Amino acid sequence: MAGVPRIAVVGGGFAGAAFALHLIRANGARPIALDVYEPLPLLGAGLAYSSEDPAHRINVAAARMAVFSEDPTHFDRWFRETGEAAADPDALLEDGRAYPRRAAFGRYMDQLLRHAARAFPNVRFRHLRTKVTDVVPRGDAYRLRTAAGDEIVSDLIVLSPGHPPPPSARWATADAARAPRFIGNPWVPDALAVVRPDDEVLIVGTGLTMADVVSSLRARGHVGAITALSRRGLTPRPRTILPVEPFGTFHQPPTQSAADLLRRVRAGVRAAAKEGKPWECVVDALRQQGTAIWQGLSPASRRLFLRHLRAWWDVHRYQIAPQIDRVLQDDQRSGRLKVVKADILAIRRFEGSFHVSLRPRGKAAHPEVERFFDAVVNCTGPDHGTVVQSNPVLQSMSEGGLLRADPHGLGIDVDSLARAIGRDGTPTRNVFVAGPLARGYFGELMGLPQVSLQPERLAITVSELLGSAEAAKLDMAV
Numbered sequence: 428m429a430g431v432p433r434i435a436v437v438g439g440g441f442a443g444a445a446f447a448l449h450l451i452r453a454n455g456a457r458p459i460a461l462d463v464y465e466p467l468p469l470l471g472a473g474l475a476y477s478s479e480d481p482a483h484r485i486n487v488a489a490a491r492m493a494v495f496s497e498d499p500t501h502f503d504r505w506f507r508e509t510g511e512a513a514a515d516p517d518a519l520l521e522d523g524r525a526y527p528r529r530a531a532f533g534r535y536m537d538q539l540l541r542h543a544a545r546a547f548p549n550v551r552f553r554h555l556r557t558k559v560t561d562v563v564p565r566g567d568a569y570r571l572r573t574a575a576g577d578e579i580v581s582d583l584i585v586l587s588p589g590h591p592p593p594p595s596a597r598w599a600t601a602d603a604a605r606a607p608r609f610i611g612n613p614w615v616p617d618a619l620a621v622v623r624p625d626d627e628v629l630i631v632g633t634g635l636t637m638a639d640v641v642s643s644l645r646a647r648g649h650v651g652a653i654t655a656l657s658r659r660g661l662t663p664r665p666r667t668i669l670p671v672e673p674f675g676t677f678h679q680p681p682t683q684s685a686a687d688l689l690r691r692v693r694a695g696v697r698a699a700a701k702e703g704k705p706w707e708c709v710v711d712a713l714r715q716q717g718t719a720i721w722q723g724l725s726p727a728s729r730r731l732f733l734r735h736l737r738a739w740w741d742v743h744r745y746q747i748a749p750q751i752d753r754v755l756q757d758d759q760r761s762g763r764l765k766v767v768k769a770d771i772l773a774i775r776r777f778e779g780s781f782h783v784s785l786r787p788r789g790k791a792a793h794p795e796v797e798r799f800f801d802a803v804v805n806c807t808g809p810d811h812g813t814v815v816q817s818n819p820v821l822q823s824m825s826e827g828g829l830l831r832a833d834p835h836g837l838g839i840d841v842d843s844l845a846r847a848i849g850r851d852g853t854p855t856r857n858v859f860v861a862g863p864l865a866r867g868y869f870g871e872l873m874g875l876p877q878v879s880l881q882p883e884r885l886a887i888t889v890s891e892l893l894g895s896a897e898a899a900k901l902d903m904a905v
């Protein structure tokens with residue numbers, strides 16, 4: 428590597444921006460060129476925090492949205508001290524916690540990163556508002572091509588392209604899926620605008636996206652009945668208002684077995700209850716120890732976990748903003764929202780509405796039920812199993828043998844340093860992954876603070892690599 432090393436961050440949503448921010452801080456005075464490729468105007472906002480929908484709030488209290496491990500409540504202070512809190516009084520709860528709108532966190536990340544870039548003039552920082560479409564090796568470096576038609580050579584690449592869109596609805600006929608009030612991807616801005624106030628709505632999926640959709644529809648004046656449906660009918664659990672401390676040790680001694688892990692967790696919840704502590708304390712301990720626990724499990728147990736326990740884990744580990752929970756509770760009490768446990772058999776178009784065949788689930792065998800809805804919203808979540816095919820840059824790198832999907836369908840295969848594993852099973856030189864797509868190795872890597880710690884550690888790895896390459900006057904072979 429001759430001259431100033433050029434680093435490309437592909438995807439400047441939360442994980443990419445967190446990596447760039449931490450790299451700038453860890454890198455010190457060394458000259459580097461840092462390019463963040465991100466089509467959105469704000470850096471750090473990404474899919475979650477670019478939402479302009481005022482009904483969308485962060486799902487953990489601001490004090491837990493830690494970007495800096497040494498100062499976890501930085502965002503909470505920023506929110507209260509910059510006028511953001513005054514502009515959004517509903518964010519503040521009586522118990523003192525703050526649940527800002529998601530867009531506030533996007534503005535915060537953008538400010539943090541741009542401020543850091545200005546404070547370190549040795550960093551030649553660029554925000555390139557375009558997508559990277561393909562990457563090929565060029566000597567010891569890589570040539571990136573962008574949707575804007577540029578070709579730029581970089582020495583090191585950090586991939587952080589975020590979540591893929593939801594899977595296409597295999598239960599809907601092509602005709603139904605094309606209908607105007609079939610909302611295949613509710614994350615598209617203003618996707619819900621097509622729903623009329625009295626429409627009877629079917630939401631497929633009962634997780635956090637369902638909660639967002641219900642709360643957005645109600646905020647837009649929707650008064651029609653909503654049915655939210657999933658195979659298990661599980662909804663995210665609201666958090667207790669007690670401050671919680673992690674409780675229990677589940678990674679030591681390590682266990683290979685999902686069944687043993689489940690026994691330990693149940694015993695942990697009972698032990699916590701004896702001490703007057705809520706189950707959330709156990710969930711927090713599991714999240715902190717998530718990487719070690721995941722790595723201890725055998726491949727068969729990981730598969731078992733994903734097939735049978737993941738839905739339970741998700742509803743306990745994902746939280747819901749109390750403001751949103753209130754909307755759901757009120758709606759359920761009044762009967763306007765029904766959460767049902769059922770399998771969808773088919774959705775067909777029928778005279779401007781949807782004819783839905785479903786089979787309720789339960790201990791007894793249930794007959795098929797036919798229902799009609801005016802609108803259908805697919806809230807089944809990101810389709811991580813197809814992430815490589817759904818993003819052209821990942822597809823091109825996969826075809827070139829530079830990366831591969833992880834064996835559990837959670838994202839991209841990486842090693843302990845978050846280096847992408849290539850087709851031949853060895854780490855690809857100077858290609859790293861930041862954020863949830865590295866979950867196949869790191870396990871629990873979805874929400875903050877875990878998803879900010881991984882880019883922070885990666886920034887230290889990359890900074891050390893840049894330092895050793897410079898000291899040895901070598902190319903950046905790891």
Ligand SMILES: Cc1cc2nc3c(=O)[nH]c(=O)nc-3n(C[C@H](O)[C@H](O)[C@H](O)COP(=O)(O)OP(=O)(O)OC[C@H]3O[C@@H](n4cnc5c(N)ncnc54)[C@H](O)[C@@H]3O)c2cc1C
Pocket residue numbers: 437438439440441442443464465466467471472473474475476484485486487529557558559560587588589590818819820861862863864873874875876878
């Ligand atoms: C709707 C939603 C709400 C959430 N809310 C919370 C929350 O409140 N609290 C919490 O802790 N976690 C939340 N999460 C979890 C979330 O996964 C993480 O907090 C985090 O935002 C993920 O960051 P990311 O960088 O991987 O993805 P993103 O932040 O989405 O960033 C990916 C970025 O990559 C860009 N991109 C994609 N492909 C390319 C390309 N080829 N070239 C250039 N750029 C590209 C995209 O434009 C996007 O901006 C939420 C997730 C979702 C989906």
